[in-house]
Amino acid sequence: MIDKLISKIKKTQAPIVVGLDPMLKFIPEQIQKKAFAEYGETLQGAGEAIWQYNKEIVDAIYDIVPAVKPQIAMYEQFGLEGVKAFLRTVEYCKSKDLVVIGDIKRGDIGSTSEAYAVGHLGKVQVGGQKFYGFDEDFATINPYMGTDAVAPFVKVCKEEKKGLFILTKTSNPSSGEFQDRLIEGRPLYEWVGEKVAQWGSDFVGESGYSYVGAVVGATYPEQGKILREIMPKSYILVPGYGAQGAKGTDLVHFFNEDGLGAVVNSSRGIIAAWQQEKYKAFGPERFAEASRQAALDMQADIAQALESR
Amino acid sequence: MIDKLISKIKKTQAPIVVGLDPMLKFIPEQIQKKAFAEYGETLQGAGEAIWQYNKEIVDAIYDIVPAVKPQIAMYEQFGLEGVKAFLRTVEYCKSKDLVVIGDIKRGDIGSTSEAYAVGHLGKVQVGGQKFYGFDEDFATINPYMGTDAVAPFVKVCKEEKKGLFILTKTSNPSSGEFQDRLIEGRPLYEWVGEKVAQWGSDFVGESGYSYVGAVVGATYPEQGKILREIMPKSYILVPGYGAQGAKGTDLVHFFNEDGLGAVVNSSRGIIAAWQQEKYKAFGPERFAEASRQAALDMQADIAQALESR
Numbered sequence: 001m002i003d004k005l006i007s008k009i010k011k012t013q014a015p016i017v018v019g020l021d022p023m024l025k026f027i028p029e030q031i032q033k034k035a036f037a038e039y040g041e042t043l044q045g046a047g048e049a050i051w052q053y054n055k056e057i058v059d060a061i062y063d064i065v066p067a068v069k070p071q072i073a074m075y076e077q078f079g080l081e082g083v084k085a086f087l088r089t090v091e092y093c094k095s096k097d098l099v100v101i102g103d104i105k106r107g108d109i110g111s112t113s114e115a116y117a118v119g120h121l122g123k124v125q126v127g128g129q130k131f132y133g134f135d136e137d138f139a140t141i142n143p144y145m146g147t148d149a150v151a152p153f154v155k156v157c158k159e160e161k162k163g164l165f166i167l168t169k170t171s172n173p174s175s176g177e178f179q180d181r182l183i184e185g186r187p188l189y190e191w192v193g194e195k196v197a198q199w200g201s202d203f204v205g206e207s208g209y210s211y212v213g214a215v216v217g218a219t220y221p222e223q224g225k226i227l228r229e230i231m232p233k234s235y236i237l238v239p240g241y242g243a244q245g246a247k248g249t250d251l252v253h254f255f256n257e258d259g260l261g262a263v264v265n266s267s268r269g270i271i272a273a274w275q276q277e278k279y280k281a282f283g284p285e286r287f288a289e290a291s292r293q294a295a296l297d298m299q300a301d302i303a304q305a306l307e308s309r
Numbered sequence: 310m311i312d313k314l315i316s317k318i319k320k321t322q323a324p325i326v327v328g329l330d331p332m333l334k335f336i337p338e339q340i341q342k343k344a345f346a347e348y349g350e351t352l353q354g355a356g357e358a359i360w361q362y363n364k365e366i367v368d369a370i371y372d373i374v375p376a377v378k379p380q381i382a383m384y385e386q387f388g389l390e391g392v393k394a395f396l397r398t399v400e401y402c403k404s405k406d407l408v409v410i411g412d413i414k415r416g417d418i419g420s421t422s423e424a425y426a427v428g429h430l431g432k433v434q435v436g437g438q439k440f441y442g443f444d445e446d447f448a449t450i451n452p453y454m455g456t457d458a459v460a461p462f463v464k465v466c467k468e469e470k471k472g473l474f475i476l477t478k479t480s481n482p483s484s485g486e487f488q489d490r491l492i493e494g495r496p497l498y499e500w501v502g503e504k505v506a507q508w509g510s511d512f513v514g515e516s517g518y519s520y521v522g523a524v525v526g527a528t529y530p531e532q533g534k535i536l537r538e539i540m541p542k543s544y545i546l547v548p549g550y551g552a553q554g555a556k557g558t559d560l561v562h563f564f565n566e567d568g569l570g571a572v573v574n575s576s577r578g579i580i581a582a583w584q585q586e587k588y589k590a591f592g593p594e595r596f597a598e599a600s601r602q603a604a605l606d607m608q609a610d611i612a613q614a615l616e617s618r
Contacts, residue, residue, distance in 0.1 A: 041438045071417075073417055077427045119386035120385070124352075145481055145483070172419065172457040174454070178453060195486070
């Protein structure tokens with residue numbers, strides 16, 4: 001799956017992930033009205049609204065970006081109906097040949113971690129049959145519990161040729177509280193980065209990159225530079241561009257010399273572009289076109305930053 | 310909710326949580342056969358089987374234990390149908406007045422963390438209405454991302470009078486990989502423990518205990534002793550009893566002098582008791598009675614250990 005991601009990045013010339021993190025306040029009135037007219041102001045109505053919203057955005061961007069990253073929290077907030085919308089979104093994105101990164105940040109141990117891995121990336125056994133649960137292509141994982149939390153995911157990924165991104169240095173302001181603390185003179189995130197490299201060392205695609213990648217926030221470019229060196233074969237999923245403040249020039253150190261090695265996420269910067277001053281002219285009816293334009297602008301911003309490094 | 314948990318612990322004299330972590334291999338044949346006859350060997354059939362299995366166990370134990378802890382991974386592995394069984398289980402346990410600890414180990418940042426908090430513990434706004442998503446009473450949280458990951462949960466808990474258990478020192482063999490690393494001479498889990506105490510310091514129930522507790526594995530009794538002192542007002546959720554190897558005597562340091570301060574989880578040791586040599590006489594038909602007996606035996610084991618300390 002890492003090879004498919006890289007091949008699609010090369011084809012689209014866009015190392016970009018669109019974060020499908022729908023909040024009702026991002027969704028234009030016409031979609032909300034229609035969904036609520038059909039299902040009422042209910043969880044079902046909300047699930048329908050976020051699904052229709054996602055669908056229009058996916059239709060507008062699937063040919064210019066390689067991947068999407070639905071953040072499952074934004075679906076779980078609507079309970080079972082939200083989870084249903086998550087599943088529909090994953091299925092639809094895959095039907096459009098997009099690589100789907102499930103931003104689930106799961107992490108548990110032993111048989112529990114295996115259950116998450118099976119449910120999100122693999123197949124579960126029911127009697128004599130096997131079924132996919134959510135069937136994302138990649139999943140994000142929390143490393144706090146150590147190898148026990150990661151190994152069952154790696155096992156399932158090997159069977160299914162799927163991949164992982166392990167939280168290493170996250171983009172948020174308080175990420176330093178624990179991640180920056182010094183252990184034998186080096187911050188915790190570097191030790192995690194070393195483990196990421198190790199966990200993925202014997203699971204490398206034809207591209208030369210490992211199926212086990214890392215999450216490193218665009219808001220910490222200096223740390224990104226160091227982690228890039230510690231994990232040369234790990235793809236880095238980079239959140240924090242746009243809404244969280246990072247710019248194209250902050251991203252250059254996350255990429256290797258070959259122009260590969262990183263894929264940058266933008267969520268509200270793309271999916272809620274129609275609400276920004278810059279894309280206001282599109283109006284709420286043409287919100288998906290605004291998203292397409294924002295994705296093209298992001299691509300140009302990153303390309304320019306990489307060219308002038 | 311911490312006060313309700315403590316009041317129920319006092320009433321049942323059982324500082325016990327039953328982990329509702331259903332795996333198909335734990336479920337007696339008669340339940341599986343019936344579910345598959347009705348829905349086929351499908352995800353729906355699996356969801357029905359785990360729900361019926363849970364229901365019988367809950368009916369057998371709800372009057373002798375204060376709380377249950379469904380592990381959502383075991384439901385997510387069956388996709389949407391599994392999540393439906395999780396929701397039914399939570400609803401049913403609450404109807405039996407059990408305190409429900411959602412073992413979800415979520416952790417994300419800002420609006421994403423808030424979405425998890427809203428979905429699992431609070432109410433989500435849809436138009437002019439508000440709805441509960443999953444409506445557990447407590448949730449487990451991963452602290453790797455720092456205060457940004459925890460604060461939105463604390464906010465929702467304050468509104469809803471619900472509670473949290475933050476992963477501090479987990480029960481698994483590799484938990485030391487990061488959690489035991491020394492920072493200024495003290496292991497990471499102690500720094501996390503200090504934060505747990507701080508996060509919960511202004512959110513204390515009438516019992517004197519905070520709504521913000523910690524997860525500390527029974528497999529690490531010495532660390533439990535230290536963390537008990539670092540977080541005197543935090544309830545400790547203690548996994549690792551039974552199947553993971555810890556005994557009643559390992560648990561004493563997790564409790565305060567008042568006999569409170571800790572609640573011990575057992576999952577397969579109770580729900581799959583019928584498969585153990587010790588409870589074999591119950592047979593598969595009376596599996597729920599075996600679970601009840603295992604809960605009573607666990608209660609006696611802990612009581613004896615606390616008495617003789």
